[in-house]
Amino acid sequence: MAASGYLGWDFSTQQLKVIAIDEQLRVIYEDSIQFDKDLPEFRTQGGAHVHSDRLTVTSPVLMWVKALDMILEKMKSSGFNFSQVRALSGAGQQHGSVYWKKGSAEILKNASSELPLHHTLKDCFSVGNSPIWMDSSTASQCSSLEKAVGGAQHLANITGSRAYERFTGNQIAKIYSQNPEVYMQTERISLVSSFAASLFLGAYAPIDYSDGSGMNLLKICEKVWSASCLDACAPALAEKLGCPVPSHSVLGPISPYYIKHYGFSPDCKIVAFTGDNPASLAGMRLQEGDIAISLGTSDTLFLWIQEPTPALEGHILCNPVDSQAYMALLCFKNGSLMRERIRDDCASGSWDEFSKALTSTVAGNNGNLGFYFDVMEITPEAVGIHRFNRDNQKVSDFPKEVEIRALIEGQFMAKRIHAEKLGYKVMPRTRILATGGASHNKKILQVLSDVFNAPVYTIDTANSACLGSAYRAIHGLVAETGVSLADVVKLAPEPRLAVTPTTGVEELYRPLLKRYAELEQKVIYNPTSSCLAK
Numbered sequence: 001m002a003a004s005g006y007l008g009w010d011f012s013t014q015q016l017k018v019i020a021i022d023e024q025l026r027v028i029y030e031d032s033i034q035f036d037k038d039l040p041e042f043r044t045q046g047g048a049h050v051h052s053d054r055l056t057v058t059s060p061v062l063m064w065v066k067a068l069d070m071i072l073e074k075m076k077s078s079g080f081n082f083s084q085v086r087a088l089s090g091a092g093q094q095h096g097s098v099y100w101k102k103g104s105a106e107i108l109k110n111a112s113s114e115l116p117l118h119h120t121l122k123d124c125f126s127v128g129n130s131p132i133w134m135d136s137s138t139a140s141q142c143s144s145l146e147k148a149v150g151g152a153q154h155l156a157n158i159t160g161s162r163a164y165e166r167f168t169g170n171q172i173a174k175i176y177s178q179n180p181e182v183y184m185q186t187e188r189i190s191l192v193s194s195f196a197a198s199l200f201l202g203a204y205a206p207i208d209y210s211d212g213s214g215m216n217l218l219k220i221c222e223k224v225w226s227a228s229c230l231d232a233c234a235p236a237l238a239e240k241l242g243c244p245v246p247s248h249s250v251l252g253p254i255s256p257y258y259i260k261h262y263g264f265s266p267d268c269k270i271v272a273f274t275g276d277n278p279a280s281l282a283g284m285r286l287q288e289g290d291i292a293i294s295l296g297t298s299d300t301l302f303l304w305i306q307e308p309t310p311a312l313e314g315h316i317l318c319n320p321v322d323s324q325a326y327m328a329l330l331c332f333k334n335g336s337l338m339r340e341r342i343r344d345d346c347a348s349g350s351w352d353e354f355s356k357a358l359t360s361t362v363a364g365n366n367g368n369l370g371f372y373f374d375v376m377e378i379t380p381e382a383v384g385i386h387r388f389n390r391d392n393q394k395v396s397d398f399p400k401e402v403e404i405r406a407l408i409e410g411q412f413m414a415k416r417i418h419a420e421k422l423g424y425k426v427m428p429r430t431r432i433l434a435t436g437g438a439s440h441n442k443k444i445l446q447v448l449s450d451v452f453n454a455p456v457y458t459i460d461t462a463n464s465a466c467l468g469s470a471y472r473a474i475h476g477l478v479a480e481t482g483v484s485l486a487d488v489v490k491l492a493p494e495p496r497l498a499v500t501p502t503t504g505v506e507e508l509y510r511p512l513l514k515r516y517a518e519l520e521q522k523v524i525y526n527p528t529s530s531c532l533a534k
Contacts, residue, residue: 003022003023003084004022004023004084004085004086005020005021005022005028005029005081005084005085005086006020006021006022006085006086006087006088006470006473006474007019007020007085007087007088007089007090007469007470007473008020008021008088008089008090008091008279008466008467008468008469008470008471008472008473009088009089009090009091009196009273009466009469010090010091010092010276010279010463010465010466010469011064011090011091011092011093011192011193011196012047012091012092012093012276012465013046013047013048013059013093013132013133013134014034014035014036014046014047015032015033015034015035015047015067016032016033016035016064016067016068016071017030017031017032017463017465017466018030018031018032018071018075018466019463019466019467019469019470020080020085020470021467021470021471021474024491025471025489025491025492027467029075029078029080030463030466031071031074031075031078032071033067033070033071033074035047035059035063035067038067038070039063039066039067039070042060042062042063044059044060044063047059048132048134049129050134053137055135055136055137056131056135056137057131057132057134057135057136057137058129058130058131058132058135059096059129059130059132060128060129060130061098061125061127061128061129061130061195062118062121062122062125062128064192064195064196065117065118065121065199066116066118068117068196068199069116069117069118072258072261072262075262076262081263082258082262082263082264082265083263083264083265084265085264085265085268086265086267086268086269086473086477087250087268087269087270087271087473087474087476087477088200088254088268088269088270088271088469088473089197089270089271089272089273089274089469089470089472089473089476090193090196090197090200090273090279090469091193091273091274091275091276091278091279091280091465091466091468091469092191092192092193092194092195092196092211092273092274092275092276093132093133093192093275093276094133094191094192094193094211094214094275094276094277095132095133095166095167095168095171095191095214095215095275096130096131096132096133096168096191096192097130097131097168097171097172097189097190097191097192098125098127098130098189098190098191098192098195099125099126099127099130099175099182099186099188099189100124100125100126100186100187100188100189100190100204101123101124101125101126101185101186101187102185102186102187103187104121104124104125104187104188105187105188105203105204107120107121107124108120108121108124108198108199108202108203108204109202109203109255111202111255111257112257113256113257113260113261117199117257126182126183126185126186127175127182127186130192131171131174131175132166132192133166134166135165135166135171136165136166137165137174138165138170138171138173138174139165141163141165141170141171141173141174141177141233142163142164142165142170143163144173144232145163145169145170145173145216145229145232145233146162146163148228148229148231148232149226149228149229149232152312153310153311153312155216155229156310156311156312156316157310158219158220158226158228158229159213159215159216159217159218159219159220159226159229160213160218160220160308160310160315160316160317160326161213161214161216161310161314161315161316162312163216164216167214167215167216168189168191168214168215168216168217169215169216169217169229169230169232169233170216170233172189172233172234172237173232173233173234175234176233176234176235183234186240187240188204188240188241188242189237189240189241190204190205190207191207191211191212191214191215191275193207193208193211193273193274193275194206194207194208194211194272194273196273197251197270197272197273200254200255200258200270201251201252201254201255201270202254202255202256202257203252203255204242205251205270205272205273206242206243206244206245206249206251206272207241207242207244207245208244208245208246208247208249208272208273208274208320209223209244209245209246209247209318209320209323210247210274210275210278210317210318210319210320210327211247211273211274211275211278212244212318213315213316213317213318214275214315214317216229217229217230217233217237217241218244218318220308220310220316220317220318220326223244223246223318223323224244225237225238225241225244245272246272246323246479247272247274247278247318247319247320247321247323247472248271248272248320248321248323248472248475248476248479248480249271249272249476250269250270250271250272250476250477251269251270251271251272252269252270253266253267253268253269253270254266254268254269254270269473269476269477271472271473271475271476271477272476273469274320274469274472275317275320276465277302277317277327277329277465278317278319278320278327278468279320279464279465279466279468279469279472280292280302280461280464280465280468281302281304281319281320281321281327281468282320282321282468282469282471282472282475282485283461283463283464283465283466283467283468283469283471284302284433284435284459284461284464284468285471285485285486285489285492286302286304286327286433287304287431287486288304288306288322288325288427288429289304289425289426289427289429289430289431290303290304290430290431290432290433291303291304291419291424291430291431291432291433291452291454292432292433292434292435292459293415293432293433293434293435293436293439293448294435294436294461295335295336295434295435295436295437295438295439295444296335296336296436296437297335297336297337298331298332298333298334298335299331299332299335299336299411299415299436300329300330300331300332301328301329301330301331301332301415301418301419302327302328302329303327303328303329303330303419303422303424304319304325304326304327305319305325305326305327305328305422305423305424306325306326306423306425307423308326308328308422308423309421309422309423310422311418311421311422313330313378313379313380313381313418314328314329314330314331314379314418314421314422315328315329315330316328316422316423317329320472321472321475321484321485322484322485326423328419328422328423328424330379330415330418330419330422331378331379332377332378332379332411332414332415333373333375333376333377333378334372334373334374334375334377334411335411336436336437336438337374337375338372338373338374338407338411339407339408339411339438339444341374342354342372342403342404342407343404345400345403346400346401346403346404347400347404351441354404354443355441355442355443355444357400357401357404357405358401358404358405358408358443358444358447359443360401361401361402361404361405363447363450363502363505363508363509364409364508364509364512365402365405365406365409366390366402367389367390367391367512368387368388368389368390368398368402368405368406369387369388369406369409369410369413369512369515369516369519370385370386370387370388370398370403370406370407370410371384371385371386371387371410371414371519371520371523372385372406372407372410372411373385379414379418380414380418380520380523380524381524382520382523382524384523386519386523387406388519392515392519405447408444408447409447409451409512410516412447412448412451412452413451413509413512413513413516414516414520415451416451416452416513417513417516417517417520426452426453426454430452430454431454431455431456431457431495432448432449432452432454432455432456432457433456433457433458433459433495434448434456434457434458434459434498435458435459435460435461439458439498440458442498442499445458445498445499446499446502448499449499449500449501449502450501450502450505450509451505451509451513452501453501453505453506453509454501455497455499455500455501456497456498456499456500457495457496457497457498458495458496458498459495459496471485471488471489471492472485474488474489475488475489
């Protein structure tokens, strides 16, 4: 028997990726299909169509199916041994939805191995262009949903997030209100993740708890659909969604189509697919108390939380690798572009000068604090540059080196404050896993480590959703026996320790964090009290 392998798939916005790993977690195969380049007939830009209202954004469902046909044919041509695959799982871009027409279950189940799947399924979708996460056309549906359940905070308490335009419940509500006949012709509504799993299963795959948490429909504590949310969106919705399942569930064996057409083993198991962010949490191998920070154009935090307290910003999702825990996502729009702007203004465009300025100032910046929002921030909702001296008086400018430290400390203090608002707690074993452009700058990481009073490690996350899916495929086979994902992936390369917190900083930052949180309220609720960006 050939060595066992596991496949991880990632149906993302711009491409379909696959990774194969062996029992030692080594990558033995990887490939991708770029939608714009490899499937030009669908005429997408960045994998999507932006409609004339600039708010509606969709992707063609058949493009995703055809991409799967293409990548499997590429694997077959390369001599990939499908018979060695014991299990597969995958990820999908979050929030996007797929609408299966009545009668499609039979067509999917009986797919002929003589035909490519995109031919077989060409008439199976009641909505040919799926709404995706970039869509922001459902403002009225969002306000209706919040009103129906008693307000934004109450909706967050139930579903983990206030109403968001990209969230699936609001997208379904829009389709029902604009095209009730299309809704009535739909027998199953999938997320992109469960749609992709359905292609492999040859049957409708259930939605998993973790990706299901990004719909404004799932009670995240009870792990069942919220009747009040469903009723606010569309009639008879529960039967169209099916029952959600734990993210580690084995859904069943692979469809006969793949056995006949590609030579998969009949014993190959399909483990529930999940969203790309939850799959990334698995790929980064987060554990209880850990926090992952992606320092990119926007900064994103992934948190492992035991006892969530949903808020009006950020998202709480069911944890994809531990059904007793939760994960949280926080997004900060003013990330690297803001850092680059201050670098250009205060350090002659040089990261070396920027780093020198950062080390020339003391931790805590002698009490000087700043808020730096070139564009409207989402965490918190505020805009402009706001500077405060140690006496909380607003000032119009700081010396250059003070400005640089105020920016970096402010960005990281905001992250800790908002993480703790959602129920996150820094623990003695907490690790911060940093990735993205700024994670290469040790001086910036030192401030991050000091503000959180935790060691910072760097990780490579180029394929974290794909790799996380392959890890989850292995984990799914043993999860019911109580084995944790951490046990399954202990052979994977460890993150690299970059910096540890400076002794004594915890006492220094505790009062500063309190002050920063209080000043943030001023910045949000009284924007005129600041000196705005010039």
